[in-house]
Amino acid sequence: MTERKHRIAIVGTGGIAGAHATAVTALADRAELVAAVDVDPARAKEFAAEWNIPATYSSLTDLLAAEQVDLVHLCTPPKTHVPLAAECLAADVDVYMEKPPTLSLDEFDELIAAEEKSAAQVACVFQHRFGSGAVRLRELLANDVLGRPLVALCNTVWYRDDAYFAVPWRGTFDVEGGGPTMGHGIHQYDLLLSILGPWEKVTALAARQARPTQTEDVSMALVTFENGAVASIVNSLVSARQTSQLRFDCENATVELEHLYGYRNPDWTITPAPGHEDVAAAWSTGLPDVASGHTAQLAAILDAKAAGEPTPVTLSEARNTLELAAAIYASAFTDKPIRRGELAHGTPYAERMGGPGAPWS
Structure with a gap:
């Protein structure tokens, strides 16, 4: 049928x-x-x-x-x-x-x-979870081909000029929910989380460097994960050379992705660690080329x-990502590390991504 x-x-x-x-x-x-x-x-x-x-x-x-x-x-x-x-x-x-x-x-x-x-x-x-490169990366980690993930980098460094924020709801906490942490970099660090799993603690900063917004135009975060991995996350709207980058340093290889708004297989590279040259074949053998995007x-x-x-992606999966966004704001605006689960219902940064408001508001 x-x-x-x-x-x-x-x-x-x-x-x-x-x-x-x-x-x-x-x-x-x-x-x-x-x-x-x-x-x-x-x-x-x-x-x-x-x-x-x-x-x-x-x-x-x-x-x-x-x-x-x-x-x-x-x-x-x-x-x-x-x-x-x-x-x-x-x-x-x-x-x-x-x-x-x-x-x-x-x-x-x-x-x-x-x-x-x-x-x-x-x-x-x-x-971005659904391109063939991300699917293969999750497979190889699940099958222990790459060994333990150790260090990861996640950069969404884009450029949006002042005119972009002329749309009334952009650059606000109350209508857009936040700056690049919520509206731009969230795709990249959601992919990061789909690879590394539940996060544990975040220490972050946020700044309004150049754009006429209520929100940040840059944020940076250091994140620890339940599996022991550590990662840095950068979200920017003031970067003239735009790129989206992810890097995973595992025991047996480094896996990297660089693209802008969507990727295919050629945007990924894999560098085996000495003595693990077979990882490259495990990556490429039988790999379809499915672009990340809404179609996938x-x-x-x-x-x-x-x-x-x-x-997919279920609400329970997406909550892990949204909670990290809230924790980045909470850590940046209170100057304290935030643990997963700490932002309880009814507390300022659970009620509103910007909590009581950005330091510059």
Whole structure:
């Protein structure tokens, strides 16, 4: 039997919606776009015409009343994610939600509670987990080919000028959730966490070096992990030579990735330690070239739905990433190390990523 096509709607037809539409059309044998939703009806109609989508709506409520959909892609500003996702969950409709998933840990836990009452699930957009290089790296670590991970570097050093922050919700804690720690570097350090697992403690700093924002435009963190690995994380929006870099120094090899907004196999390099030259063959043998991106994650989501398994990335997995973001802010703004689990419900940095506010506010 052939798998039926999943009926998909995109809610929010701004810039990132194009990546979601591209992913669905790339998987046209398994999924179809049936509706576009935007508070601006003209924008929804323009998007629908571009992507040959048959129906448009001005609200999620109208969509859910009129259409039977299997999956809603939430591409709206971060402040709207929780109420819209909760509305989908109440209707037992699965959600694929853009980053950052929520503006705070407390909001995130509200979403977990809503999911527990629903037959549906929420998957968070952390697409860098799904490129073939990341999948192979996790395989080799799980099979002890690389030995223990020892040291890691994670750099998201990008450039955004002042004009970028002219959009009213950018560079704010209350609407965007934070600066590059939340809105830009989160993809890279989510990939880092998917490789190294639960983090244990973070010591961080944040600064507003140049941009007209309420938030930081640079953050730096030192992180320890439950498995004993240590890592540094840098998130920047003031770096003229833009790059995204990850490096994993393991007992038997160094594995490196350098790209910008998405990677393929040639963006990875592996350097065996002396006496472990066979690691290079273990890396490359039978390795497909699957690009990181929304298409790869959506394919994984459809695979999971077909198998009746949890849709990746689950809320419990994504919480580990969001908690690290909150801990970076808490450590930077209080000048103290923060341990995982320390930011309890109702405390300042669980209620709001920026806590009482940045030192410069």
